[in-house]
Amino acid sequence: MDKGRAAPGLGAAGTRALTVAALDPVPIYREGLNALISRTPGLRWVGHAATHHASLQLCEQLRPNIVIVDSGFDPNGHLVRLLCDGDPTLVVVVLVRDAQRTARFLATAVAAGAHGMVPRTADPRRLAEAIRRAHVDRRYTDPALAGLTARPKRQTANGQVAASGSGYRPQLPLSRREYQVLQLVAEGLENSAIAKVLFLSVETVRTHVKSILRKLSARDRTHAVTTAFRTGILIARPDDSAAKQPDAAPPGGQDGLG
Structure with a gap:
């Protein structure tokens, strides 16, 4: 493609x-x-x-x-x-x-x-x-x-004025690829399966997993996933989408990206 x-x-x-x-x-x-x-x-x-x-x-x-x-x-x-x-x-x-x-x-x-x-x-x-x-x-x-x-404006702790409810640049300690790998780890996939999904080598996936564990200060994959959900890096699927659906589909409803 x-x-x-x-x-x-x-x-x-x-x-x-x-x-x-x-x-x-x-x-x-x-x-x-x-x-x-x-x-x-x-x-x-x-x-x-x-x-x-x-x-x-x-x-x-x-x-x-x-x-x-x-x-x-x-x-x-x-x-x-x-x-x-x-x-x-x-x-x-x-x-x-x-x-x-x-x-x-x-x-x-x-x-x-x-x-x-x-x-x-x-x-x-x-x-x-x-x-x-x-x-x-x-x-x-x-x-x-x-x-x-x-x-509306509000007073901050240090005396500066800030906008009430103001947002922030979402902080994500993981790279784009690490985020994808973590998503797949959370779905229960092993390194070989993740490599196939993301078109990477198993060694590259292993490197990403090690980096994820280090960045999240996690002992193992399970701890990393638990930490990610607790801190909001990963989210549970919305309630109205509990049924498993195909990951992606192009026009016409066929599975995959074309």
Whole structure:
């Protein structure tokens, strides 16, 4: 597969369509996004991913112009940060669940690099408009969330004034590849299986595992996974996605990345 950005298709007026992917663990939402993007002039669906490591692989291989990320899938902003760091031209639009509808989450997502913030319950026309605005302006917040971005000032412990609920650049001690390896370790895969999934040598995977243990001050793989969940580096799958789904799929619902 070509490692460059996926070639956009032609829109109705002969202009290049923007390629869009969804990073969401819930099948019904992915299908809805697929239908919306496919019928919206100027946008073209290229696929989806349902786990963090598959999300990174999808973006590395298909290079979409825009990704739509479920806030429950990335409540701490780690995935958004890795995606934006890996491709500065990528536009990230976050669909905000009620559980993350807070000033702190919005500020954290923006600090991680997110360009658009839209309620997960937004109607299709609003979401399509948000995608366009985020791509053109590189910053868009849905009016329903705007009140959460107007943060009152508060006094800090050292006497300086700061914005209440202000976010921070999500701190992730692991590299992009180490993060993927840790995700797969948490899923119970051994080094040889991880090597096949990530197209790495077993020795390279072993090196990454050693680095993960060192950075997390973990005694072994189990301790590393426990520490990662406790500190928010890894998250449990959202409740409404408990059923195991394929990691990633291109247009047409076929497994894999094409």
